[in-house]
Amino acid sequence: MIKPPRYLTDFDLTDLPSLDFDAIVIGSGVAGISTAYHLGKTAKVAVLTKSELSLTATRYAQGGIAAAVGEGDSPESHFEDTILTGRGLCDEEAVRVLVTEGPAEIATLREIGAAFDCRPSGSLSLTREAGHSCARVVHSKDTTGGEVESTLAATVRGMSGVSIFERVFVIDVITDDKRSVGVLAVLNGRLTAFLAPVVVLAAGGMGQLYSVTTNPPISTGDGLAMAYRAGAMLTDIEFVQFHPTALHTPVSPRFLISEAVRGEGAYLVDKNGVRFMVDRHPMAELAPRDVVVRGEFEVMRATGADHVYLDCRHLGGAYFAERFPAINDELLSNGIDPARDLIPVTPAAHYMSGGVKVDLEGRTGIDGLYACGEVACTGVHGANRLASNSLLEGLVFSRRAATNARAYIEKHTGRSVPPLKSITSDDGGTHTEGRAVMADLKDRMQELAGVMRSAASLTALLAFIRSKAGYTFPGGPWADDYELSNMLTVGYIIAMAAKTREESRGSHWREDFPEENDEKWRRHIVIEEGGDEWVKLKII
Ligand code: SIN
DSSP states (O other): OOOOOSSSSOEEGGGSOEEEOSEEEEOOSHHHHHHHHHHTTTSOEEEEOSSOTTOSHHHHOOSOEEOSOSTTOOHHHHHHHHHHHTTTOOOHHHHHHHHHHHHHHHHHHHHTTOOOOBOTTSSBOEEOOTTOSSOOEEOSTTOHHHHHHHHHHHHHHTOTTEEEEOSOEEEEEEESSSBEEEEEEEETTEEEEEEOSEEEEOOOOOGGGSSSBSSOTTOSOHHHHHHHHTTOOEESTTOEEEEEEEEOSSOSSOOBOOHHHHHTTOEEEOTTSOBOSTTTOTTGGGSOHHHHHHHHHHHHHHHTOSOEEEEOGGGOHHHHHHHOHHHHHHHHHTTOOTTTSOEEEEEEEEEESOEEEOOTTOBOSSBTEEEOGGGEEOSSSTTSOOTTHHHHHHHHHHHHHHHHHHHHHHHHTTOOOOOOEEOOOOOOOOHHHHHHHHHHHHHHHHHHSSSEEOHHHHHHHHHHHHHHTTTTOTTOSOHHHHHHHHHHHHHHHHHHHHHHOOSOBTTBEESSSOSOOHHHHSSOEEEEEOTTSSEEEEEO
16 A cells, blocks of 8 residues: 655755745635735745735635624624534634634725725625524625735735745645744745745645535645645544535536525525425525535435526626626626526535644644644634635634744744755656546545545545555656645545544535434544554544
8 A cells, every 4th residue: 555655755955945934834815825914024924826826715705704793793693603504513712713803804904905895884785695694794796805815915915024936836844853844845847945934834725626616726635735744633624515506517616606696685496496495494595505505416316407506587687797796797608697597506615624733823733834724624614614704714813823923933043954855765657647547536536525425435435546546756847746646645534534424414414324423423533644554543
């Protein structure tokens, strides 16, 4: 059996080109860029981003940011909705932090120039999304993530303490005796070491492991895999959230039709035009995402259809175009007029509710290595994330990570980096083979570890990944070969955790264990690198 090596490439720090910083931030979505914003005021920060600064999953976020800023709303109510949606697995302390510190983050974004929609009175206009008991979602039409991303990007671009490196592929976090000392990355085609006492993983999610996803091409689980190889713990990784309404077209990523569309009154109907959520949950179309996705799945199975429909016709074409201009344009360019036509939609892999296990300050357990945003698991999402809590989590916990990291840098600046090196045996395949394996992996993840799983499907998936585990391509020049290694590792970990959890809870739905089992399973699965075995798995 071949398991991933500690490092995906050979290196010798004594003869690698290297660059020194106080902190290295991997990723430039909301969590990464906001970490850079906070840390860059006092420290020398490098932001390493796989694509362009603003081409991240954050930019794709349409609906908004949940925060208790409305009249009559309260952090307590936001707390209760988050806990209820998380199906018994949220960390209450983390949720308390999220909901009480959230409103200040909205104020900070507005101070630095983010423009959110307002009512004629000047107060913020708020919308509803699934699982929320009131209108609580701050938005900027249907491109809220874009507004947040571009505001933060413009701000950090003007900061002398922040250096931005675009199109840099980070291969691994370098560690010395459970202390992180920097990262190995491909910069301008050359293996380069970025050295710093602090490394902040903000590398986002893993939706691209699935053939049907709303996530951009960069979301290949690199951060999860490199944290795992470095010895950090991963938790709640079986909870891959599917979004109920991705536009049903044969492209990847699928275009998202924001939950805010249902928040503004759209219906979900089957091929006969019947609303199927009304009898399934008191909140109907605004039930939590896991409930809606299961409803869709059951309807599709029963009717033999491969999609259901969103019905927005009663909202009025002019209203729809004004409130959701980007969605309206995309639909029209696909020949769908939301004023007249039903919109075909399916569930699509959307968000990793688990991730690298961190404390409330973003610490991973490896000295100097922090994680925040989708790659991290603070415990706020439990088994199923509440809509629009993701941007909020990125903002709140990146600030906390930055505050802690600042103190860490003060204590550890000037510490020397030992002459580390690694020799990895080359057991990789060819690049061409790798492309085919990647496509195969995505299809199998979709079919065997998607919305519904079973012991049989997960066993088949694990066997497939083990058979391909030689595709590690050490030293290979292609970023997508490293990505494939990461995807195989993350797919394996997801399948292991999903097979272990013998119940259905939140976004983890087991055909062979359809009930939620609190007595046995109101617990977390924690996974770490397993020495001679692939993984060590604990249930806590
Ligand atoms: C959406 O706009 O539906 C996505 C929001 C989210 O993922 O929370």
